Amino acid sequence: MKLSWFSTGAxxxxxxxxxAFAHHSFxxxxxxxxxVELKGTLIELEWVNPHAWIHxxxxxxxxxxxxxxxxxxxPNLLMRQGWRRDSLKKxxxxxxxxxxxxxxxxxxxxxxxxxxxxxxxxxxxxxGETGTPGAPVQ
Amino acid sequence: MRLNPTLSxxxxxxxxxxxxxxxxxxxxxxxxRNPDGKANLTAPAPKLPDGKPDLSGLWLGDQWSPAGHRPxxxxxxxxxxxxxWAQKVFDERRANSIKDDPEARCMPxxxxxxxxxxxxxxxxxAPGKLVMxxxxxxxxxxxxxxxxxxxxxxxxxxxxxxxxxKWDGDEFVVTTAGINDQVWNVDLAGHPHSDVLRVxxxxxxxxxxxxxxxxxxxxxxxxxxxxxxxxxxYTLLPDTDLLEFVCEKNVDPQHMVGNSK
Numbered sequence: 594m595k596l597s598w599f600s601t602g603a604x605x606x607x608x609x610x611x612x613a614f615a616h617h618s619f620x621x622x623x624x625x626x627x628x629v630e631l632k633g634t635l636i637e638l639e640w641v642n643p644h645a646w647i648h649x650x651x652x653x654x655x656x657x658x659x660x661x662x663x664x665x666x667x668p669n670l671l672m673r674q675g676w677r678r679d680s681l682k683k684x685x686x687x688x689x690x691x692x693x694x695x696x697x698x699x700x701x702x703x704x705x706x707x708x709x710x711x712x713x714x715x716x717x718x719x720x721g722e723t724g725t726p727g728a729p730v731q
Numbered sequence: 732m733r734l735n736p737t738l739s740x741x742x743x744x745x746x747x748x749x750x751x752x753x754x755x756x757x758x759x760x761x762x763x764r765n766p767d768g769k770a771n772l773t774a775p776a777p778k779l780p781d782g783k784p785d786l787s788g789l790w791l792g793d794q795w796s797p798a799g800h801r802p803x804x805x806x807x808x809x810x811x812x813x814x815x816w817a818q819k820v821f822d823e824r825r826a827n828s829i830k831d832d833p834e835a836r837c838m839p840x841x842x843x844x845x846x847x848x849x850x851x852x853x854x855x856x857a858p859g860k861l862v863m864x865x866x867x868x869x870x871x872x873x874x875x876x877x878x879x880x881x882x883x884x885x886x887x888x889x890x891x892x893x894x895x896x897k898w899d900g901d902e903f904v905v906t907t908a909g910i911n912d913q914v915w916n917v918d919l920a921g922h923p924h925s926d927v928l929r930v931x932x933x934x935x936x937x938x939x940x941x942x943x944x945x946x947x948x949x950x951x952x953x954x955x956x957x958x959x960x961x962x963x964x965y966t967l968l969p970d971t972d973l974l975e976f977v978c979e980k981n982v983d984p985q986h987m988v989g990n991s992k
Contacts, residue, residue, distance in 0.1 A: 618828045
């Protein structure tokens with residue numbers, strides 16, 4: 594049976610950290626020197642191309658709530674890494690690690706997403722830059 | 732007929748597992764397998780009825796694949812020596828983190844860049860042509876093998892160009908031209924091209940699970956001389972199928988500032 598993706602997923606994803614540059618240049622939009630760790634409540638996992646999105650509410654120390662949008666890989670990339678469109682539910686408390694947008698908006702590129710209890714970790718399938726054999730790095 | 736309850740349960744569970752995963756996860760029929768049931772990726776390359784290698788299958792670039800392990804080979808590659816205008820364009824693109832690449836607006840990537848991305852493509856044999864289906868943006872190419880030559884002029888240059896293919900020993904040699912000027916770059920690095928671009932791709936299926944493509948870029952209006960990219964490595968993706976990819980909600984371009992911030 595192949596239903597055990599939750600149990601095998603975390604280990605596999607640690608081994609296989611795909612730094613996928615999918616659809617657009619990472620550095621055109623995000624700043625790898627501006628890491629963010631966002632802990633908050635999921636509003637929606639939006640399952641659309643070319644990128645799925647996590648929309649979440651983040652509460653700061655003063656209690657002020659801010660909405661953040663976190664870019665993931667495409668649904669196909671996520672599915673091949675074990676995600677499903679219902680992997681996260683509205684109201685889940687999650688922690689997103691990633692890079693902030695250069696334009697200063699509440700936008701981030703997610704590297705990993707985990708449930709706050711640490712039970713499940715997902716590679717976000719959308720982060721990092723790459724060289725590719727088809728693209729000699731100059 | 733009485734059904735064995737244990738067997739019925741097992742069949743139900745097996746079917747349920749696959750239904751839940753749709754065709755993301757469906758066993759490919761008729762492929763060589765190891766005793767553990769996994770595809771035997773080092774079995775010999777399959778042959779077509781005429782004795783030529785059969786290139787069909789789903790292929791994913793090794794740099795994106797959990798199964799990909801072969802190192803990049805630069806053995807036959809040569810560097811791109813750009814003419815001054817091309818060097819200027821290339822430098823501007825690099826300085827801007829390639830923010831204006833039409834791909835970021837969900838436009839087709841062109842050839843050969845479409846084959847360098849983190850999504851599989853499928854090769855399908857058909858009479859008189861080899862069909863190449865790309866998962867990303869659901870693009871496709873028809874590589875004609877019916878003996879036709881590329882036209883001298885292209886009345887309507889296209890995003891993915893026009894392709895013909897023929898065999899040279901065990902290598903399938905594809906020549907592509909007629910790529911339009913809306914395609915920006917021949918690779919992820921951002922190398923430009925002109926209307927005289929000719930791309931040669933040499934497909935070599937090394938064994939059942941591995942394929943190489945060696946690409947030569949010939950564009951006298953852009954480069955001092957033809958140049959050869961490092962060989963692109965691919966590993967077969969068994970037990971899955973292409974998935975739909977329609978670019979339905981693209982919100983990135985409004986945030987893409989390049990290096991202005």
